[in-house]
Amino acid sequence: MSKQTIRQFFTQFSDDDTCLQHLFNVRYGDNHECPKCNKAGNWPRLKGHKAFSCQWCGHHIHPMAGTIYQGSTTPLQLWFYAMFLFTKSRNGVSAKELERQLGVTYKTAWRIGHKIREHMARVDGDKPLGGAGKAVEIDEAFIGGYEKGATGGKGKAIVLGMLEKGGDIMTKVVPNRQEFTLFPHIAGNILPGSEIHTDELAAYKNLKHEITYTHKTVVHSKEEYVGSEGQTTNGIEGFFMHLKRAIEGTHIWVSPKHLAKYAKEAEFIYNRRKNQGAILTDLLTCFPKG
Numbered sequence: 201m202s203k204q205t206i207r208q209f210f211t212q213f214s215d216d217d218t219c220l221q222h223l224f225n226v227r228y229g230d231n232h233e234c235p236k237c238n239k240a241g242n243w244p245r246l247k248g249h250k251a252f253s254c255q256w257c258g259h260h261i262h263p264m265a266g267t268i269y270q271g272s273t274t275p276l277q278l279w280f281y282a283m284f285l286f287t288k289s290r291n292g293v294s295a296k297e298l299e300r301q302l303g304v305t306y307k308t309a310w311r312i313g314h315k316i317r318e319h320m321a322r323v324d325g326d327k328p329l330g331g332a333g334k335a336v337e338i339d340e341a342f343i344g345g346y347e348k349g350a351t352g353g354k355g356k357a358i359v360l361g362m363l364e365k366g367g368d369i370m371t372k373v374v375p376n377r378q379e380f381t382l383f384p385h386i387a388g389n390i391l392p393g394s395e396i397h398t399d400e401l402a403a404y405k406n407l408k409h410e411i412t413y414t415h416k417t418v419v420h421s422k423e424e425y426v427g428s429e430g431q432t433t434n435g436i437e438g439f440f441m442h443l444k445r446a447i448e449g450t451h452i453w454v455s456p457k458h459l460a461k462y463a464k465e466a467e468f469i470y471n472r473r474k475n476q477g478a479i480l481t482d483l484l485t486c487f488p489k490g
């Protein structure tokens with residue numbers, strides 16, 4: 201499935217009512233059983249309200265409740281369009297860009313952007329990686345973009361990345377690169393039987409004693425990029441290069457506090473690289489079921 205064009209998007213979501221009906225359909229659907237009278241039936245739109253009512257007892261359902269749209273006064277079509285813009289850009293969408301494209305205030309644009317990133321993180325979830333016969337690359341990177349006057353790693357935060365070769369990636373923002381910090385993330389998210397590929401960072405040294413994993417190291421200090429047994433961390437390093445480029449190119453600088461959301465956005469997009477149409481479809485359909 202390929203990405204939608206802008207024309208297809210506006211044909212499908214031609215106005216706010218269509219968007220609200222779409223949201224109702226993906227969360228509740230036809231013949232939804234009423235939580236009040238327990239009868240299944242039709243749910244006609246309630247005139248003048250962003251709600252639908254049970255054909256039997258008149259009970260109301262507000263499909264925006266419990267979603268990222270809850271409490272928002274921004275038209276639903278603009279929210280959908282903002283998501284569409286996220287699927288169109290390779291390096292992310294800045295709040296400034298959303299402000300311009302949606303015609304909303306910068307504050308609203310900033311909030312919409314972050315709500316969408318949080319939504320991406322929830323939709324993507326954290327399914328365990330690896331398993332018997334599978335290899336997982338692990339690496340970390342200092343990320344945060346360019347902060348005026350900052351030197352070295354100042355203003356940046358550390359992102360831990362775990363990438364199943366040929367499969368999904370998972371990112372975690374971590375406070376340091378100590379074994380006691382990184383190991384719980386590894387043990388908690390990588391299945392036993394996995395072959396783990398890392399560089400020679402000290403925190404990974406004890407992985408070789410871990411009977412549940414096989415550990416292979418790439419010795420970057422010897423300019424080795426593919427080890428003698430085929431181990432490599434090129435995949436995860438490529439992901440980090442892209443994430444840094446996106447942040448520096450689009451957002452210039454992001455605070456450590458918000459970094460996890462940008463990492464999750466990149467993770468969500470990466471995990472749909474083989475089915476790009478799913479980027480928008482998942483964003484528009486994966487909401488808590490009614």
Ligand SMILES: [Zn+2]
Pocket residue numbers: 234235236237238239254255256257258259
């Ligand atoms: Zn009812």
